[in-house]
Amino acid sequence: MGWKSMSKKCKVCEMPFTPARPLQKVCSPRCAMKIAREVVAKADRKETKLKLDALQTKPQLVKKAQAAFNAYIRARDKGKTCISCDTPLGSEPNTFDAGHYRSVGSAPHMRFVEDNVHGQCKHCNNWLGGNHVEYRKRLLERIGERQLELLEADSTLRKYTKEGLEEIARHYRAEARRLAKESVD
Numbered sequence: 716m717g718w719k720s721m722s723k724k725c726k727v728c729e730m731p732f733t734p735a736r737p738l739q740k741v742c743s744p745r746c747a748m749k750i751a752r753e754v755v756a757k758a759d760r761k762e763t764k765l766k767l768d769a770l771q772t773k774p775q776l777v778k779k780a781q782a783a784f785n786a787y788i789r790a791r792d793k794g795k796t797c798i799s800c801d802t803p804l805g806s807e808p809n810t811f812d813a814g815h816y817r818s819v820g821s822a823p824h825m826r827f828v829e830d831n832v833h834g835q836c837k838h839c840n841n842w843l844g845g846n847h848v849e850y851r852k853r854l855l856e857r858i859g860e861r862q863l864e865l866l867e868a869d870s871t872l873r874k875y876t877k878e879g880l881e882e883i884a885r886h887y888r889a890e891a892r893r894l895a896k897e898s899v900d
Contacts, residue, residue: 721733723739723740725741725742725743726741726746726750727741727742727746727749727750728746730742771877773875773877773880776877776880776884777826777875777880779880780827780875780880780881780883780884781826781827782884783883783884783885783886783887783888783891784813784826784827784883784884784887785813785832786887786891787887787888787890787891787894788813788829788832788833788834789809789811789813789834790890790891790894790895790898791834791894792804792811792813792833792834793806793834793894793898794806797834797835797836797839798814798833798834798835798839798850798853798854798857799814799835799839799843799845799846799847799849799850799853800836800838800839800846800849801853802838802839804834804836810837811835811836811837812834812835812836812837812840812841813832813833813834814832814833814835814839814840814845815831815832815845816831816832816833816845816847816850816866817831817866817867817869822869824870824871824873825866825869827873827883828866828869830858830866831866833850833854833857835850851863854866
């Protein structure tokens with residue numbers, strides 16, 4: 716049983732042609748050159764991306780990790796009420812914030828602690844400075860007295876490496892995708 720010459724469609728120009736070899740995918744040298752250029756360009760883009768990723772600064776990585784973490788918090792708290800005022804949180808993207816109980820400015824080591832961050836309406840987070848008195852009351856209900864005491868006493872020094880920040884971003888992106896998929900099912 717040998718190879719038979721039959722008409723194929725060119726992968727580039729989509730014109731029908733009869734191949735001269737069994738694995739031939741294109742009709743002409745011009746189309747072959749176009750495919751070769753695309754393969755080289757794709758390899759160049761991949762190499763450039765790897766180089767740019769290696770040049771990212773720690774603040775850039777913190778920003779990416781924070782964005783992924785906040786997206787996870789929004790996905791986790793979707794459908795709940797604001798931690799500070801019990802206003803129902805919207806289900807649309809970016810309709811509420813991931814509000815920190817202990818702010819990133821005063822406690823940067825608490826930036827990625829899940830018990831420290833909850834869905835908060837934009838009014839409470841932005842206009843009322845976090846509405847901390849009400850936040851604490853409802854946080855006590857959500858996580859319990861023991862966890863709240865541990866959260867308030869936490870002064871653990873957390874130093875993040877570039878690799879650690881990349882892993883945090885990767886982890887929380889995956890978790891946000893998982894939660895989004897679960898909410899669709």
